[in-house]
Amino acid sequence: NAGVTQTPKFRVLKTGQSMTLLCAQDMNHEYMYWYRQDPGMGLRLIHYSVGEGTTAKGEVPDGYNVSRLKKQNFLLGLESAAPSQTSVYFCASISGTGTFQETQYFGPGTRLLVL
Amino acid sequence: AQTVTQSQPEMSVQEAETVTLSCTYDTSESNYYLFWYKQPPSRQMILVIRQEAYKQQNATENRFSVNFQKAAKSFSLKISDSQLGDTAMYFCAFSHPLMNYGGSQGNLIFGKGTKLSVKP
Numbered sequence: 001n002a003g004v005t006q007t008p009k010f011r012v013l014k015t016g017q018s019m020t021l022l023c024a025q026d027m028n029h030e031y032m033y034w035y036r037q038d039p040g041m042g043l044r045l046i047h048y049s050v051g052e053g054t055t056a057k058g059e060v061p062d063g064y065n066v067s068r069l070k071k072q073n074f075l076l077g078l079e080s081a082a083p084s085q086t087s088v089y090f091c092a093s094i095s096g097t098g099t100f101q102e103t104q105y106f107g108p109g110t111r112l113l114v115l
Numbered sequence: 116a117q118t119v120t121q122s123q124p125e126m127s128v129q130e131a132e133t134v135t136l137s138c139t140y141d142t143s144e145s146n147y148y149l150f151w152y153k154q155p156p157s158r159q160m161i162l163v164i165r166q167e168a169y170k171q172q173n174a175t176e177n178r179f180s181v182n183f184q185k186a187a188k189s190f191s192l193k194i195s196d197s198q199l200g201d202t203a204m205y206f207c208a209f210s211h212p213l214m215n216y217g218g219s220q221g222n223l224i225f226g227k228g229t230k231l232s233v234k235p
Contacts, residue, residue, distance in 0.1 A: 031213070031221050042119070042206050042225025043160075050220050058222060088158060094213075094221055102148050102210055102221055106160035 002026055006091050006107035013081045013114045021076040021110050023091030030096040032074040033058075033104070034066060036087040043090060049074055050096075081114045088112070117142050119207050119226035127232040128197045135182075136192045136229045138207030147211050149183065149190045150223065155203040163205070166190065197233045204228045 007022040035043035045058030047066040055066045065077045091107040119140045128134035151163040166174045173181050182191045208223040
């Protein structure tokens with residue numbers, strides 16, 4: 001099992017450009033999350049999904065959109081990138097059932113630089 | 116407000132010695148889960164240890180153990196026999212049980228982290 005994977009690993013954007021970050025998990029997990037990590041900070045929740053076809057806003061959703069058309073994939077979109085969105089983005093998932101159902105499994109992160 | 120406070124931005128310890136990282140949190144719920152995550156320079160988030168709030172017994176995982184004080188809302192991490200590979204950022208976090216809380220479903224609330232350096 002690959003666990004949670006993220007694409008791309010690193011990206012440089014110019015202000016105003018758009019892009020999509022892809023998160024994929026092969027553990028059949030119901031719940032998926034997008035976080036951002038800024039220097040000197042812990043991770044903050046952007047958006048999350050409690051199942052295929054569902055999405056909801058987290059703590060810092062402005063400037064981002066998400067979609068979960070397939071259970072294994074959770075996409076994070078930036079329609080018009082801004083320098084304030086320079087950050088490291090982490091995807092995570094949890095099973096939602098069984099033992100350790102609340103334990104989050106993280107992807108390796110995507111470093112995004114917006115110039 | 117749900118918050119996690121890690122009062123030690125940086126710590127250092129000599130190899131083979133013991134170090135304790137502090138964490139306090141605030142939630143009005145009685146049932147929740149507590150976690151310590153390690154983030155080495157590779158940036159990967161690695162689960163170190165977890166604790167269910169309804170369990171009085173402190174969790175242990177090899178050289179890692181916690182001191183969970185529910186009344187004080189304190190959740191410290193003890194690392195015994197520190198190794199060079201323990202050098203990393205350590206994040207304390209908690210989450211509420213799924214479908215048992217009106218807010219976000221299962222997401223983690225993180226502290227700002229403690230940077231631990233293990234010196235040879």
